[in-house]
Amino acid sequence: MSEDAGQAVERACEGCGSRLRPSAPPRARFCSTACRARHWRRDLRLRKRVAAELDGAGRAECPECGTTWVAGVDRRSNAVYCSRRCVTRAWRARKESFGERSQ
Known part of the structure; x- marks a missing residue:
C-alpha cells in the first residue's frame, strides 16, 4: 500500500x-x-x-459611444444605451438641439 x-x-x-x-x-x-x-x-x-x-x-451597439454588448446577458435585452452616462449624454444632446430649434 x-x-x-x-x-x-x-x-x-x-x-x-x-x-x-x-x-x-x-x-x-x-x-x-x-x-x-x-x-x-x-x-x-x-x-x-x-x-x-x-x-x-445577441449583439447590440450603443448609438452614443459605439460600445458593443451581448443583449440579454450584459444588459437588458431591449437596452438602447450601454450606460447611464451615455443615456445622459444623448439626452443633453437632444435637449440642446431642441433649445436651438425653438429660439
Missing part, C-alpha cells in the same frame, strides 16, 4: 476553491449554499452568453 492510503484527500469547493470541511458528505461539491448559488448564477450567465454569441443576434 502507498503512504497516502490512510489519509483523506483534501477536496476543494468548485465555486470558490476553498477547502471543504472534513465532515462534508462525500458527494459535496460546494462549501456553502451561497457559494453553490453564486456558481450556478455565474454558469447560467456564461451559458446565456455563449448561446447569444452563437446565434449572432
